[in-house]
Amino acid sequence: MPARASHTLTALLLGFSIPLVVSSPAYGVEFVDSPAKTAGDQTSGVLRFEVLDHTGNPAPARLTFIATDGTRPSLFPNTQAAPDELAVRRNVIYTLSGSGAVTVPVGTYTVWVSRGLEYGIDSRTIDITEDGEVIWTPKLKRELDTTGWVSGDFHLHTLTHSGHGDSNMPERVISLIGEGIEFAVATDHNHNTDYQPVMDDLGVPEALRAVVGNEVSTPIGHFNAFPLRAEDPVMDSNITDAHELFRLIREQSNEFGTIPVVQVNHPRWGGIDYFGVFDLDPVTATTPNSRFSYHFDSVEIFNENEGWGYIDADERDLSIGSGSFSVLRDWFNLLNRGHRIAAVGNSDSHDVESELAGWPRNFIASTTDVPHEISPAEIAANIRAKRVYTTYGPIVDFAVNGVPMGGDASTIPSTEHARDAGWVDVDMRVRVPTWIDCDRVMIVVNGEIVKTIDVSDQTGVVRLESTERLRLDGDSWVSLLVEGDDPLDPIVHTQGRPIYPWAVINPVWVDADNDGRWIAPVEQARMALRQNRPEDIRRELIGKAASAWENTLIAAAESDTFHEGLIRDALAHTARRVRLAATGALQQQLQRMRSQGQKLAPHQQREWINALRDARALAGDDQHLRMRLLLALDAAGDDRVSEDAIAILTDPKQRTQLRNGIDSMLSPLIKGAFVTRWSIAAYFDAPEFGTLEQMMAPAEINPYAEQYESGKSSEPIRWTTIEADDEGYIELLDLDPDASHDHAIVTARIWFVSDGSELPYSFGADDGSRIMLNNEAVYEEHTGHSAEPLQQIGTLYPKEGINLLTVTVENGTGGYGFYMRFFDEDVTGNITTTPPVQDSTPAR
Structure with a gap:
């Protein structure tokens, strides 16, 4: 054994010298610092480490522990063992200084050290014994020179200000530095968050450029706005017109004298999907909804570590999570229409380990590579200039x-x-x-x-x-x-x-x-259709790229001329995107003909229905194409379409296979009608979300009472009548000017006459809900989500005569409302909001 000795190492922490007394009898060095008790009370040993970068100095990094069977073990219950130095979860430890000692449960692990994607990685298998010590000095080589570009994550959260996830503010900062992020935008939900004071407290004020932002979380989707001022009032998150919202974001002030970036987040993520809420067509990038605006700067192609949004589920056998259509394809479609929008990708991390910060990330052109000197105004300008990519x-x-x-x-x-x-x-x-x-x-x-x-x-x-x-x-x-x-x-x-x-x-x-x-590709196609005969267009497309066909069909869909031959050619094309565009063009042109009082000749109708039925039979498991063909069949006047749609929704196998976005396409194909007039009692108090699951609302217990005393405001709650919008949605926001609609409960009631036959229905609510028929619960669900017309498909079993139906909906925050549709139009014609003679049967 060498003679025991001791000395002090100096860790260079991002430009700040910190004395660190370390030791190891094997190396003739005596440690006097005690390890962070990350393993808690488990039987453990100690790992002492010093992560060295390409300059030979300690550097921030992430240590990832993997078990011998390749799994991610849960090792570190004491997440706050060293809160100013470490961010700890499960099998991951971020180190701010690059040097330290931690307790690790007894076992054998492979430890990987990383620092984002500009560096190499290092690994070592270690055996941790009870009260033993392992010393490791991994080295990270900087493998990529990114001069002129800085790495940024524009979508980041904390438990502190977003209310979910698990990362507190210091942990978020430490994890970002450990991943090598240089430009970090704090985007907690409806909160202007600033990481800079935390960086100051941690002693790393210049480690990265922290930017105040806000994920403005509204009923029409989630949108990041940055840069902002932390001290400014938070923007109104109840706006439902995108034009108004985007104007408001751009009017926000900041210390950099720039217009804030408007970024659309996860636009196809079910329930919080801007494109889905406004029915943006996933082939044409158009919507009939006037409240939709194309005036945003960037859109997330990748969201979260998984990169949700990139994949088209019908083209690649990979999960798309709660997504619907490919945002990558949406972006292509927007570009083809001339909308110059930047593609970005972000981690949307709410956590330390389960969703890692910085994966994916963006690289943005910058005149400086020094993190604290990065200009947010320059970054915003380069996002708008599309001098950015995501990786x-x-x-x-x-x-x-x-x-x-x-x-x-x-x-x-x-x-x-x-x-x-x-x-x-x-x-x-x-x-x-x-x-x-x-x-x-x-x-x-x-x-x-x-x-x-x-x-x-x-x-x-x-x-x-x-x-x-x-x-x-x-x-x-x-x-x-x-x-x-x-x-x-x-x-x-x-x-x-x-x-x-x-x-x-x-x-x-x-x-x-x-x-x-x-000139944008779709506009070029539109000009060609105006200037050439249909047969010449068809001849010109022979041998052309599929994108030329697709853009021509999109333009043809909006033309006053019925391009029948072009659409027939396209339905037989080998490219799936061309067939999708063809079905959309046919549907749109037939609908236009119908609106103008025109219709197909009987033989034409039969030919189109047969052709579309054959195409649908050949579409296999392609959900999107099959649904497009069903929509085209409906436009062609096929009277079997409603039966097809109901069969899909009521067949358990087909229903479970439907993904977000596809099911909403079914809604207009189903016969029946929405219940558009209700009697409403609002608002009852729901102190915590989940109140409705625990108890019945007063108006459920006694739906015949004229008023209720237990409202959110000081005034009694009385029944009022409300009408649905044009899409059948019952809007429950702002019903009581004296009470907030957040953390509230509303009960709606109707009476209908039935001959006692089964009554299929569809229902969707934002958020939790319960349906009661004649004082008996027939459906309830108690999670937070937006409302979709076909969220729930079921069957009511009314009695012969008059029936009472109540719908009670609990709101957490944000959007609030419901849809209810009966598949039997005769029943919807026999509905009243006026109470008949009271039924004495108690609620149960």
Whole structure:
């Protein structure tokens, strides 16, 4: 044994020197600091570590502990063992200084050390024995130079201010620094959060650029706004008109003199989906709802660690969670219509470990790489300029004819590059940390992958450095997608599905005909339809890219001319997107004909119905295409459609397979009618969400009383009559000017006449609810969510004669209301809100 000795090491903590007395008899060094008791009362040993970066200095990092069987063990119950230095959960420890000692339960583990995606990783298998010590000095090499770009996560939460998740404010800051994030936007729900005071308290005031933001969580979706001022009043979260909301966000002040960014979050995530709420068509990117606005700056293509939004469930066998349609495809569709919106991706992390901060992240062009010197005004401007991309690993340099992402290029001939007019050179350099997989780089033109470059056999950091020459047929946008097939485990662990190393790069817009203006692909198609005969259009499309067909069909759907031949050709096309666009075009054109008093000749109707039925039989398990074909059949006048829709909803297997977005398409196909007039008693108090699950509301117990004394306001609650909106929705917001609709309960009642037959119905409520028929509960559900018309499909068993139906809905916060539809229109014609002679049967 060497002679025992002691000395003091100095840890360089992000520019701050901190003396650290450490020890190890084996190394002749005596430790005098005691370990953080992260293992709590479990039998444990000690891991002493010092994570060194490429300069040889201690650096913030994450330690991830994996059991010998490959699972993520629950090791660290004492999450607050060292709250100013560590962020601890389950099998993860973030270290702010890079040096420390922690207790670890006895066992054998592989410990991985990481610091985001610009660094390499290190690992070691350790054996922890009772009261034993292991010393480890892992080294992290900086593998990627990202000069000119800074990494940012624009969507972050804390339990402190969002009320869910598990990360407190210091833990959020420590985890962000440990993941190498340089620009962090705090976006707690309806709260202007500022990380800077916490950074000051932790002694790391310049570790990253912290920006005040707010996830404005409204009944029409969730939207991030930044930069803001922490001290300013929080914006109204009850706004239901996107034009008004986006104007309000842009009117917010900040210390940087810039207009705040408007970012649309998880727009297809069921219940909080901006695109879904306003029925944005997932093929045409249009909506009839005038309250929808396209005037936002960016949209999340990736949300959470899983990257929800990227996948189309009908094209790839991967889970989409609670999503509906592909946001990536929505973005393509918006670009094809000329809406220049930036693609971004964010962690939406509410937690320390279960959803990691910084995965995915964005890289934004910046004139400085020093975190605390980053200008939020410059970042906001570069988001709007599309000088940003989102990634799980790939670092991408991309230009078209020398113009970088976000810019406008032309195809003016170049003698220097031996390039003729109409041609473009796509310059690409793709770098990836050595521990991250990269298999393909895809060039996307107007939403279609026109070339896939296989890089699966490449190793090292640089996986591709290449120029590809393409010919463009017209004004276009050009983008890149990058994908790897090997998941990021164990650094980013599998959750709802494996986490893959993907990247989405914002486009370059190319003026292909060099006339000085860029015309969107859908508008080009619209112009061609106006200027050419239908048969010439069909002939011109032969052999053209699927995107040309798709954009032509979208334009044809909005045309006054019935492009029957084009649609027939497209229904037989090999590309799924073309067939989707064809069914939508047919549906829209037939509906227009009907609204104008025109209709198909009987033989035409039979031909179309037969063709659509055949196409549906050949659509397999493609839910979206099958539903589009059903909508087209309805427009064609097929009287079997309602039966088909009800069969889907009432068959348990088919019903459980329906995903968000598809089920809402069924609603207009079902016969019957919404119950549009109700008698309402509001608001009863619900001090905590879940009150309705624990007890009955007074108006449920005695639905015949004229008034109730136990309301939220000082005034008695009396029955009033309310009407549904045009979509059958009963809006329960703002019924009582003297009482808040948050944490409230409303009871609605009607009486209807029945011959005693079974009565199928559909129902949906925001949030928890209970339905009672003749004072007996027939349905109840008590979780928070938005209302959808087909949330619940059931059958009522009324008695012969007059029946009392009550619907009681409890609201947590935000949106509030319900839908109720009877599938028998005869019953909806025999409804009253006026009480008959009271039924003496008590509620139970």
